[in-house]
Amino acid sequence: MKILKVQTLRGPNYWSIRRQKLIVMRLDLEDLADKPSNVIPGFYEGLTEALPSLIEHFCSPGCRGGFLSRVKDGTMMGHIIEHVALELQELAGMVVGFGRTRETANLGTYQVVFEYQDEQAGRYAARAAVRLCQSIIETGHYPKEELEQDLRDLEALWADASLGPSTETLVKEAEARGIPWFQVSARAMIQFGYGVYQKRIQATLSNRTGILAVELASDKEGTKQILREAGVPVPRGTVIGYLDELEGAIADVGGYPIVIKPLDGNHGRGITINITSREQAEAGYDAAKEVSREIIVERFYQGRDHRVLVINGKVVAVAERVPAHVVGDGKATIDALIEQTNQDPRRGEGHDNVLTKLSVDRTTWQLLEQQGYTLDTVLPQGEVFYLRATANLSTGGIAVDRTDDIHPENIWLAQRVAKIIGLDIAGIDVVTADVSRPLREVDGVIVEVNAAPGFRMHVSPSEGIPRNVAEPVLSMLFPPGAPSRVPIIALTGTNGKTTTTRLVAHIFKQTGQVVGYTTTDGTYIGDYLVEPGDNTGPQSAQLILQDPTVEVAVLESARGGILRSGLAFNACDIGVVLNVAADHLGLGDINTIAQMAQVKGVVAETVIPGGYAILNADDPLVAAMADRVKGQVAYFSMNPDSPLLRSHTQQGGLAAVYENGYLSILKGDWTLRIDQAVNVPLTLAGRAPFMIANALAASLAAFAQGVRIEDIREALVTFQASTAQTPGRMNLVNLGRYHALVDYAHNAHSYEALGGFVKNWPGERIGVVGGPGDRRDEDFITLGKLSAQMFDRIIIKEDDDTRGRPCGEAASLISEGIAEIKPDARYETILDEVTAIHTALDAASLNGLVVILPESVTRAISLIEARLPEPPVSPTPVAVKPMKNGQAAAKTEQQQAVSDANSEESVEYVNFSR
Numbered sequence: 001m002k003i004l005k006v007q008t009l010r011g012p013n014y015w016s017i018r019r020q021k022l023i024v025m026r027l028d029l030e031d032l033a034d035k036p037s038n039v040i041p042g043f044y045e046g047l048t049e050a051l052p053s054l055i056e057h058f059c060s061p062g063c064r065g066g067f068l069s070r071v072k073d074g075t076m077m078g079h080i081i082e083h084v085a086l087e088l089q090e091l092a093g094m095v096v097g098f099g100r101t102r103e104t105a106n107l108g109t110y111q112v113v114f115e116y117q118d119e120q121a122g123r124y125a126a127r128a129a130v131r132l133c134q135s136i137i138e139t140g141h142y143p144k145e146e147l148e149q150d151l152r153d154l155e156a157l158w159a160d161a162s163l164g165p166s167t168e169t170l171v172k173e174a175e176a177r178g179i180p181w182f183q184v185s186a187r188a189m190i191q192f193g194y195g196v197y198q199k200r201i202q203a204t205l206s207n208r209t210g211i212l213a214v215e216l217a218s219d220k221e222g223t224k225q226i227l228r229e230a231g232v233p234v235p236r237g238t239v240i241g242y243l244d245e246l247e248g249a250i251a252d253v254g255g256y257p258i259v260i261k262p263l264d265g266n267h268g269r270g271i272t273i274n275i276t277s278r279e280q281a282e283a284g285y286d287a288a289k290e291v292s293r294e295i296i297v298e299r300f301y302q303g304r305d306h307r308v309l310v311i312n313g314k315v316v317a318v319a320e321r322v323p324a325h326v327v328g329d330g331k332a333t334i335d336a337l338i339e340q341t342n343q344d345p346r347r348g349e350g351h352d353n354v355l356t357k358l359s360v361d362r363t364t365w366q367l368l369e370q371q372g373y374t375l376d377t378v379l380p381q382g383e384v385f386y387l388r389a390t391a392n393l394s395t396g397g398i399a400v401d402r403t404d405d406i407h408p409e410n411i412w413l414a415q416r417v418a419k420i421i422g423l424d425i426a427g428i429d430v431v432t433a434d435v436s437r438p439l440r441e442v443d444g445v446i447v448e449v450n451a452a453p454g455f456r457m458h459v460s461p462s463e464g465i466p467r468n469v470a471e472p473v474l475s476m477l478f479p480p481g482a483p484s485r486v487p488i489i490a491l492t493g494t495n496g497k498t499t500t501t502r503l504v505a506h507i508f509k510q511t512g513q514v515v516g517y518t519t520t521d522g523t524y525i526g527d528y529l530v531e532p533g534d535n536t537g538p539q540s541a542q543l544i545l546q547d548p549t550v551e552v553a554v555l556e557s558a559r560g561g562i563l564r565s566g567l568a569f570n571a572c573d574i575g576v577v578l579n580v581a582a583d584h585l586g587l588g589d590i591n592t593i594a595q596m597a598q599v600k601g602v603v604a605e606t607v608i609p610g611g612y613a614i615l616n617a618d619d620p621l622v623a624a625m626a627d628r629v630k631g632q633v634a635y636f637s638m639n640p641d642s643p644l645l646r647s648h649t650q651q652g653g654l655a656a657v658y659e660n661g662y663l664s665i666l667k668g669d670w671t672l673r674i675d676q677a678v679n680v681p682l683t684l685a686g687r688a689p690f691m692i693a694n695a696l697a698a699s700l701a702a703f704a705q706g707v708r709i710e711d712i713r714e715a716l717v718t719f720q721a722s723t724a725q726t727p728g729r730m731n732l733v734n735l736g737r738y739h740a741l742v743d744y745a746h747n748a749h750s751y752e753a754l755g756g757f758v759k760n761w762p763g764e765r766i767g768v769v770g771g772p773g774d775r776r777d778e779d780f781i782t783l784g785k786l787s788a789q790m791f792d793r794i795i796i797k798e799d800d801d802t803r804g805r806p807c808g809e810a811a812s813l814i815s816e817g818i819a820e821i822k823p824d825a826r827y828e829t830i831l832d833e834v835t836a837i838h839t840a841l842d843a844a845s846l847n848g849l850v851v852i853l854p855e856s857v858t859r860a861i862s863l864i865e866a867r868l869p870e871p872p873v874s875p876t877p878v879a880v881k882p883m884k885n886g887q888a889a890a891k892t893e894q895q896q897a898v899s900d901a902n903s904e905e906s907v908e909y910v911n912f913s914r
């Protein structure tokens with residue numbers, strides 16, 4: 001077997017809308033292409049020996065052992081590897097369950113799809129599953145030590161990917177509320193929400209946490225001083241920097257017992273408590289000095305250690321923290337008791353698990369020595385031995401929930417302390433003999449105030465009720481009714497995506513909002529280009545959604561990005577599908593138009609229940625997507641008599657239609673006219689049907705999102721089909737004696753759409769044609785046939801990047817298509833695109849039209865602009881045949897447009913509008 005490709009999906013995708021974390025492995029079975037599992041000697045036995053837990057996989061039989069029964073009866077290896085990859089992750093502690101396996105058009109090559117929790121672990125599981133199955137096929141078994149190593153590696157990858165218990169708690173709460181989140185690439189930050197509504201956290205620091213408060217909380221002595229001045233009970237203490245100051249400091253705090261701890265420390269590092277002698281004090285000083293330059297000496301207060309969690313000014317949880325300890329049974333040594341305690345599956349390394357494993361350090365040896373014990377001492381039944389002096393969970397301590405026990409006065413005091421320090425999220429450490437009584441009654445004190453307190457002890461206490469402490473954090477960041485998402489308008493289709501995306505963005509700009517949008521030309525925020533290039537995938541979409549200035553996101557979502565990574569967002573407010581046609585077939589194992597429709601349909605299926613899917617009623621494949629839409633559906637159509645449109649609007653549905661020369665919005669029995677097509681420059685005075693359709697889709701998307709009809713109208717009449725606003729999309733240039741048109745048409749559907757305009761041109765039509773080299777042979781032949789129907793003369797060129805095809809092959813196939821339709825056609829082949837463009841422009845006749853379908857739009861436009869005449873030019877008026885729909889009105893507008901163009905003081909891009 002050979003792994004051909006492994007892809008990682010991170011959002012709604014071709015395979016599943018709901019299960020967004022998927023590995024897609026393209027696997028060539030090679031010699032196993034025609035060998036099901038039941039004909040491979042010993043395979044069933046070897047598989048069940050290696051992974052007996054596969055008995056729990058139901059698979060299609062729908063019962064325990066269902067999958068193994070299929071293996072025994074015979075199933076293909078791709079299907080088996082899917083289940084093995086899932087099971088390896090399960091055994092390593094990752095909960096997964098979804099998988100699919102499909103054979104591709106290439107015999108013996110499969111798409112193996114399965115769920116993951118961590119990307120790296122998922123990709124590892126894919127390789128390990130193939131390795132395991134290959135070993136069983138070749139030897140009849142998979143070595144136990146190799147399986148154990150695989151599981152250790154997977155566990156390590158899963159541990160490395162962990163967000164930490166506090167962050168994980170916050171993320172889960174956000175997901176439960178439908179708040180989107182990202183991992184920010186720097187400083188372990190998490191972003192909740194999109195655009196202007198985003199909030200950030202780092203552990204349990206929020207973007208509301210003030211740096212002054214954090215600095216003050218980190219200054220333990222400064223915190224005590226401020227609290228003491230405010231009348232808050234705090235330990236008597238002082239700060240020293242040298243050993244010779246120790247004796248005086250002990251006297252200042254009232255003598256023994258004392259606590260010595262580092263001024264700049266956390267997680268209990270370097271702390272020694274209940275010191276009763278000079279020797280212990282010096283040892284404690286040395287331990288603290290390893291952590292901090294300055295040392296705190298405090299009076300030691302007897303009592304139990306408590307953590308009070310205050311969020312947004314309210315106490316939300318209280319936990320008693322018990323130091324790491326073992327309990328004697330009269331039989332086992334202390335060392336054995338530590339080992340037994342660490343067998344608890346809840347215990348792990350550091351903060352990875354609910355509890356931390358016990359370990360022995362300097363403090364443990366001191367405590368052993370104080371009591372005359374060693375690790376080999378057998379503790380009597382029920383005796384407790386503390387391995388640590390401090391109660392931090394990170395050193396093996398346990399937590400007991402005391403939220404319901406704390407006295408109201410102590411609640412008031414903790415809330416007041418958080419406000420005095422200025423923290424929105426504060427962990428207040430309290431030492432008291434009884435938290436249910438006021439501190440003043442039991443000589444209790446507040447020993448520390450912590451910024452970024454851990455949530456583990458409250459979310460998963462060793463004893464007592466777990467507290468959802470993430471809820472008040474998210475409620476603080478996003479109060480009830482506050483938005484977390486900017487509106488997302490996602491657009492896809494075979495042709496017209498970029499033009500429609502730009503038009504939608506232009507419409508929303510009329511509302512005064514900052515619009516972020518992605519296109520094949522680049523990523524934009526407001527009026528500025530952020531990043532040039534073909535940016536229609538999830539990475540560019542995330543750039544927009546993570547930007548704190550964006551108020552509306554308009555995202556062109558192309559086929560390639562959906563297949564490679566899935567969408568960058570879980571849901572959109574408006575999902576627009578323009579059309580589905582035969583382009584890119586044969587790439588990414590998408591071989592039919594129906595499969596392509598399923599890819600494009602991902603956008604429609606992610607529409608939120610209160611949002612709208614904007615679908616093309618004139619395209620049956622697009623219209624059929626309505627059955628899978630969870631939100632509302634709105635249709636656009638060039639046909640006012642469309643049965644689907646009539647039925648939809650009669651039931652109160654929303655639609656946009658081209659009727660009587662107008663772009664109109666329909667709902668129920670009323671019609672709201674936006675404007676005449678002749679007034680919309682994008683439609684070339686109503687002569688470009690596919691541009692009218694794009695304008696309808698954009699207008700309907702904006703209207704469904706609540707944009708006023710006046711803003712839509714203003715946007716339509718100010719949006720030009722020019723190199724500035726729609727480069728490479730129907731850019732018609734008046735060169736005086738003739739016109740040149742640049743369009744990025746590169747498939748049959750776009751050629752046909754372009755033909756609706758070109759065929760009505762009254763003069764000679766010259767076409768410079770070609771197509772991307774990664775298309776099928778039949779696609780190039782079709783382009784040739786369409787070119788023969790559109791142009792009087794044809795120049796066939798090729799892209800600079802032939803995408804793996806031999807030079808001249810694509811041009812030869814286009815020639816074949818031309819000759820089939822029009823054997824006497826005037827055509828020639830000039831492979832170099834620049835030479836082909838110059839040849840066509842040189843050959844243009846009076847009132848003629850040169851149509852250039854380039855690989856490089858920028859280069860083609862610059863070649864044309866270099867020919868713009870400097871002196872005023874008055875070309876012969878051009879009379880373009882009007883469309884039947886709204887014919888009389890359009891004819892008048894066309895005559896006026898040509899007159900306006902002829903009277904310009906300099907030659908400009910032709911603007912067919914009033």
